[in-house]
Amino acid sequence: MSRQSRIALTLAKRWLATLPAARFGLASGPRRRAAFARGTRRAFEELGPAFVKLGQLISVRPDEFSDELVAEMRSMQDAVPPLPYERIAEVVRAEFGRDPDELWDAFEREPVASASVAQVHRARLREAYRPVWGAELAAGTDLAVKIVRPKAAEAIRADVGVARRLAERAVRWGLARRFDPVGLLDEFEASVDRELDLRQEGRFADRFAFDFRDDARIEVPRIVWPRSARRVLTMEYMTGWRLTEIDAAAAEGVDCYGLAVHGATAFMRQVFVYGRYHADLHPANLFVTPRNTIAYLDFGIVGYLTPEERMNITQVMAALVYRDADRALRYSAKLGVDVPAEKVDVIRAGLGALLDGTERPDGTRDFRHFGLGFLRLLGEHGIAIPSGYGLLIKSLATVEGVARALYPQIDIVATAQPFTTRVLAQAMGDPARLAERLPAAVRAALRELVV
Amino acid sequence: MTDDVMRFFAAWMLTHETADEGLKAAVERGEAGGAEGMSGGPDAFVDGLAAMVAEEKERLKAELEARARGELPPPDEKRDPVLDEIRFEVGELRGRLDNLESMLESILARLEARP
Known part of the structure; x- marks a missing residue:
């Protein structure tokens, strides 16, 4: 059977299996969508790496897909049986011309993690190494060696080709009205290309470590460049508790509230100050360490913002903090959210209601309600959402989820208030902005003096 | 900042x-x-x-x-951010050179292994 037939058959089989749960189409909308989403997730898991990655992309695009599908894709299991050592050693030999035992000490045959695209083995550093940033790694340091599975890139590219043909057919038959499947596949292909070259991930980890050099509570694994290549990334091994083990961390005296606030602030710093951020934050990519620090892992998916986008995003966040619907609308427009003139009033009213409704029963305020509610509001009125905007809102909502996993009562909006206020205050001192705004300010001052 | x-x-x-x-x-x-x-x-x-x-x-x-x-x-007496940035750029360049050296060594190893 051809791969194309297998894909079509697997999808059809899994969707048909959802019919009883969806009461053959008679169930309520959310229930029907949830059943369809579950079937799609199971089909993707069965179809392998390309579809697992596609599912991960869908999980960060609430602007394009239903809440049910996004939630289901977030729960997708990316754990596959590990490949035997010999197959992994082949990749190492192809990249370095040498066996793992010649490159690292105590390279463990059994991986510590095995996902659809790569698996991670523990090893020890043979000779001391001075990383790009941070203290020297001593000989004997514990390492994590991430290795792309053989033929993973080729399999993903072949599947993308097949999926593209199916997507083009779906567009021709009018089966994909809500989103553009071909555009999504283009985006997916570009992101997979980046992710399959592990050196890009290593470079971002170095930059991240540098950006947070003054912050002793943020840790990033140091990269060992002489032992890294396109398909192999050697980094410091990090230990700690995953967010799912937070009770154990609290029992050991870790300050969960402090780390939740600090983690959320660190993310805002990535977005509002540097314009580059870890866009794949989920419980498996974060550790809380016994040193009362947060360790970031896996920099495969990264978001970038231009200085202008960064400032506009900060303004939208300030609008949420200070409940200012006009500000939110004005700066969303600068980010590409084009609200037609006849819909401005209705969107402003909806936005105002969202801003007033962010308060939770415990008195804290909720970003997720606002962010996703705003995306939904725009969707309901047929207003296109730029992909970067959707990704960022989803990332902020995820950060709130991560911070709440650490400390459920955290008020992310209150945490954002001093941060966004400071960033905007600093922007006031920007010479270009001063030059732009000064004439209007002088006119206002003169008006005040004259009246 | x-x-x-x-x-x-x-x-x-x-x-x-x-x-x-x-x-x-x-x-x-x-x-x-x-x-x-x-x-x-x-x-x-x-x-x-x-x-x-x-x-x-x-x-x-x-x-x-x-x-x-x-x-x-x-x-x-605070650290100069511009100097820090230069230190990072130099560190990154060193990392790339380390990586390049290792790649050249692997090419050499492959050539030497040829019969």
Whole structure:
């Protein structure tokens, strides 16, 4: 059977299996969508790496897909049986011309993690190494060696080709009205290309470590460049508790509230100050360490913002903090959210209601309600959402989820208030902005003096 | 990084301790914070900013007093961010060269392994 037939058959089989749960189409909308989403997730898991990655992309695009599908894709299991050592050693030999035992000490045959695209083995550093940033790694340091599975890139590219043909057919038959499947596949292909070259991930980890050099509570694994290549990334091994083990961390005296606030602030710093951020934050990519620090892992998916986008995003966040619907609308427009003139009033009213409704029963305020509610509001009125905007809102909502996993009562909006206020205050001192705004300010001052 | 403008406002506030009633009221509203303390809208941002500047003013005051007592180093002993950036660029370049050297070694190893 051809791969194309297998894909079509697997999808059809899994969707048909959802019919009883969806009461053959008679169930309520959310229930029907949830059943369809579950079937799609199971089909993707069965179809392998390309579809697992596609599912991960869908999980960060609430602007394009239903809440049910996004939630289901977030729960997708990316754990596959590990490949035997010999197959992994082949990749190492192809990249370095040498066996793992010649490159690292105590390279463990059994991986510590095995996902659809790569698996991670523990090893020890043979000779001391001075990383790009941070203290020297001593000989004997514990390492994590991430290795792309053989033929993973080729399999993903072949599947993308097949999926593209199916997507083009779906567009021709009018089966994909809500989103553009071909555009999504283009985006997916570009992101997979980046992710399959592990050196890009290593470079971002170095930059991240540098950006947070003054912050002793943020840790990033140091990269060992002489032992890294396109398909192999050697980094410091990090230990700690995953967010799912937070009770154990609290029992050991870790300050969960402090780390939740600090983690959320660190993310805002990535977005509002540097314009580059870890866009794949989920419980498996974060550790809380016994040193009362947060360790970031896996920099495969990264978001970038231009200085202008960064400032506009900060303004939208300030609008949420200070409940200012006009500000939110004005700066969303600068980010590409084009609200037609006849819909401005209705969107402003909806936005105002969202801003007033962010308060939770415990008195804290909720970003997720606002962010996703705003995306939904725009969707309901047929207003296109730029992909970067959707990704960022989803990332902020995820950060709130991560911070709440650490400390459920955290008020992310209150945490954002001093941060966004400071960033905007600093922007006031920007010479270009001063030059732009000064004439209007002088006119206002003169008006005040004259009246 | 974001301290400069805040410090400027704080210094201004410190030298104008008898600020006008409007500013004092803004600081109070901002300090009350949250949905209850501020009415929302564009003025709320000014209130929030005023409260933060007032906090910064207190910090500045404490810092100046500590420095006068010789308890803090002079401000110019901080790390230079531009030099740090250059150090990082050099480190990154070194990392790329380390990586390149290892790639060249692997090509050599493959060539030597040929019969």
